Amino acid sequence: MTFFGDGATSEGDFHEAMNFAGVFQLPVIFVCQNNHWAISIPRSRQTRSQTLAQKALAYGMPGIQVDGNDILAVYAAAREAVDRARTGGGPTMIECVTYRVAMHTTADDPNRYRTEQEVEPWLKRDPILRFQKYLKDRGLLDDAAIAGIEQDIQVEIQAAVDRAEAVMRQPVDPLDMFDHHFAGLPDHLREQRQQLQRELTANPGEVDHG
Ligand SMILES: Cc1ncc(C[n+]2csc(CCOP(=O)(O)OP(=O)(O)O)c2C)c(N)n1
Structure with a gap:
């Protein structure tokens, strides 16, 4: 699919x-x-x-x-x-x-x-509102169940955000982005890697590359 x-x-x-x-x-x-x-x-x-x-x-x-x-x-x-x-x-x-x-x-x-x-x-x-109405009309869902589902989803999303933010706080080496794409790094990327390495060495305090 x-x-x-x-x-x-x-x-x-x-x-x-x-x-x-x-x-x-x-x-x-x-x-x-x-x-x-x-x-x-x-x-x-x-x-x-x-x-x-x-x-x-x-x-x-x-x-x-x-x-x-x-x-x-x-x-x-x-x-x-x-x-x-x-x-x-x-x-x-x-x-x-x-x-x-x-x-x-x-x-x-x-x-x-x-x-x-x-x-x-x-x-x-909105497809979610429509499906909610469909299920409620058939007695398969009520407001309490909807509130429970929404609460579970909030918890799940917050957990994912917390996990992602924790990963982002970990120190990363920007040079890693050149790894694992090619068995042998092509010349133009090798040059870019060297250039970045020089810049990182010249500006050691420069940590935010986002
Ligand atoms: C080859 C190419 N051209 C342009 C873009 C920039 N671009 C990113 S998303 C997007 C619109 C995509 O629209 P659509 O296919 O309708 O999907 P939607 O995001 O609306 O679900 C464009 C033009 C791209 N990523 N790749």
């Missing part, structure tokens, strides 16, 4: 991988998270195709477009694709239609290229 965005479908790698998987009937599931935006580039500027899923047909594999904010619809599509792949039926592409409600990264300011009005309707389609 491989995951990528709507923007990624404009890259050559996507088309080569789809073609290869189709020709060799590989057990691959291409899951496209179409969240309408590739940083500041809207879905309408990626392709004139009506759907992204239809690209699968050209590569000889089934393509299915699902409501990506409907957890059960995504599950059903994935179940079918996984069963097909495991029984030798070849690859599938699934386009999950959703929306990026927040910024792309903390370095991005969506106010520069889209309006609040565009985002607004998607907030109501």
Whole structure:
């Protein structure tokens, strides 16, 4: 199973991988998270195709477009694709239609290229809220259970943050970044390593390379 965005479908790698998987009937599931935006580039500027899923047909594999904010619809599509792949039926592409409600990264300011009005309707389609409502309506979940799950998640996230911060506080040798990539370091990287070593020796107090 491989995951990528709507923007990624404009890259050559996507088309080569789809073609290869189709020709060799590989057990691959291409899951496209179409969240309408590739940083500041809207879905309408990626392709004139009506759907992204239809690209699968050209590569000889089934393509299915699902409501990506409907957890059960995504599950059903994935179940079918996984069963097909495991029984030798070849690859599938699934386009999950959703929306990026927040910024792309903390370095991005969506106010520069889209309006609040565009985002607004998607907030109501939040897949977690929808699934909560579905389970509550069927008596499978209540507010106390939700509070318990959220509390557990908070604890888990805080533990991960604490672990990451502890690792970041450990002294690291910046020269380590040159290790373990190549059996023999290429000349240009060897030069960069030497340059960094000289700089570190000249500025021993310089520890923050982030
Ligand atoms: C070849 C290449 N070009 C540009 C970038 C910079 N870049 C990083 S994420 C991104 C947008 C990706 O959009 P999309 O595929 O829709 O995925 P999303 O992040 O929205 O899930 C771009 C252009 C990159 N990482 N690699």
